[in-house]
Amino acid sequence: MMRFACLVLAALHLAPAAGAQGVTDCDRLAGYLPVPRAPDLPADLRGVAEIAEPAQAVAACEAARRSDPDPFLAFLLARALEAADPQDPRLPALVAEGAVASAPFAASRLGLLYQRGHGGLQRDDARARALFEESCAAFPDPRSLAGCNNLAAAMVLAEELPAAVTLFEQACDAGLGRACANLADRIEEGRAPGYDPLRMQPLRERACDLFEPHACIQAGYALTQTDPPETLGALRRFEIACDLGLADGCYRAGAVMRDATDMEFGWRARQEAFGRGCDGGVAESCYEVAVGLVYGEDGTGSLADPGEQAQGVAMFDQLCTDRDPWACTDLGYLYSEGLAVTRDPARAVALSARACALGLAVGCNNLAVHLATGDGLPQNLPQAARYYEQGCAGGSGLACLNLGDMLAAGDLGTPDPARAQAAFRKGCDLGEAEACTR
The missing domain is CATH 1.25.40.10 (Tetratricopeptide repeat domain)
Known part of the structure; x- marks a missing residue:
């Protein structure tokens, strides 16, 4: 372990300055939020919680490596390739190449490949744990913290709970948000002996401040459950998650603005939040965007822009095709009432029947209304x-x-x-x- 620690120091001394050639699209699309190339990057340049466009990230990282000598980019290319194909055989070699920039981080990443059986490696939990231990041995090197967190997680699986939670806390105190979030989760599960449950929320808020977006979601949700709800606090946490690339945070931010009873938020701000969630692939967020477009700022549709209404109808149609029963129900209502579309009772019946078949009780009610009134089909x-x-x-x-x-x-x-x-x-x-x- 001492020899490894010395090698780490040598590697860190010899490595080019992180991001010496400037922030690249590779950093933005494939960077590690808790372990960026340049530690002082602003949140919107640090990276992403999840790689949404693997092919684009791979291309960006390959381009960056052609113009930037920083070996840490090998880690980012490996991350992008793993998102595209977990069994890409280039992963172990790229991680090894990145060791020139950070041996502790390389050990942690290689350990994860063994733990997951990725990159063509045979799954080997013992080898993974040994690599996590090597990584964590370089503590307090900031890039060793991921290895300490992963080692603590392995200890939890082995039921070594006191040692695990101590290590989570050590990594959390040193600035790794994921470790703070993991400690909070263990407390919630009752697997952190001696820890007060009241520590969960502060730990998740600290994790959120340390660029751990999933912890922002948990912290924000807890604030929505207080009596009365802490609307602004919850919204701030969800917006941080959104800004860190977690589309669910954008959706939840929009939902807070939609549901708030203690204050009013602008319709356009709500639409923007839902739009970002929709762009990130959250179907519920796309549904809310469609609702906003069809019914407009006043919620009745009377003042809505016809062009925006047409966009909302098209979104409902696509969502219904994709088996969203609420979208089918809403679209059926529009055809039943002739709102934003030409009235078509038969089409409304078909849409309500689809919503009912997809398991939505309201859809069954609406289909029954058509049957009871004989609107769109014979009365029955x-x-x-x-x-x-x-x-x-x-x-x-x-x-x-x-x-x-x-x-x-x-x-x-x-x-x-x-x-x-x-x-x-x-x-x-x-x-x-x-x-x-x-």
Whole structure:
């Protein structure tokens, strides 16, 4: 271990200055957030939590290596290649090449390849742990912290809990956000002997401040659950996650702005947050963008831009094709009402039926409405009642209310007050206020 530590010092002394040729697209697309090439880079240049476009990242890193002598770029190319193909045989050699820039980080990355069985290597947990130990032996070198975190995680799997949480805390105190987040998770699981559960939130907030976006999500969610919710605090954490490249953080930031009751946020700010989440591949965020485009800033659609409405309708259509039942339901409603589209009851029926088939109770309710009213297909009250029952059983309070009304009115024959009351009670329990008045 002492010999390895000496080699580390020599390597660090001989390596070119990190990022000597400037920040590259490789850094932006494949950089490690907690371990950037240049430690003082701003958040938007440090890298990404997850590589969303592996081919683009590979091309950027190959280009960067042709013009920048920094051997740390080998790590970034290896990361991009692993995202594109975990079994790419070039991974071990690239990690070894990067050791010139940081031997401790190379040991940690090679350990992960063995742990995952990536890069054509046979999975070997013992070899992985030995490499994590070599990496962590260089502590307090900042680039050894990832190895210490990985070693602690291996200790958790081996049920060496006291030593593991001590090591997590050491790496956390030294500035590795992921270690802070892992310590918080172990506390939450009850696997951190002697640690107070009240430490979870501060640890996650510290992890977030140290560029660990998943911890930002956890910290933000905890703030939404306080009474009353800490809206601005939650929003700040979700926005940090978003800025660090985690699309779910963008979606959650938009959702906080949408749901806030203690303050108002601009429609355009909400749309921008949802748009970033959609661009990152979060389908729920795309749905919210479509809702905003169709119904506009006032939420009624009356003032919405027709061109933006057409974009929203197209997004609903694509989401429905991709099996999003809420998008099918909303699109069906638009065709039923003739809002932003030409009214087409038959199309509305087909969309509501698809939503119901995809398991959305509200879709079953809407299909039942068409059957009960004969709008878009022949009236069929018994079949409408069956779909109301299906929607009610699936959790739609409105379906329960509609079913109760049918039973109470005798639309299926003799009125059935007992079954009607049971339907009203369930609708009330599901939050349908009108059912409670029945």
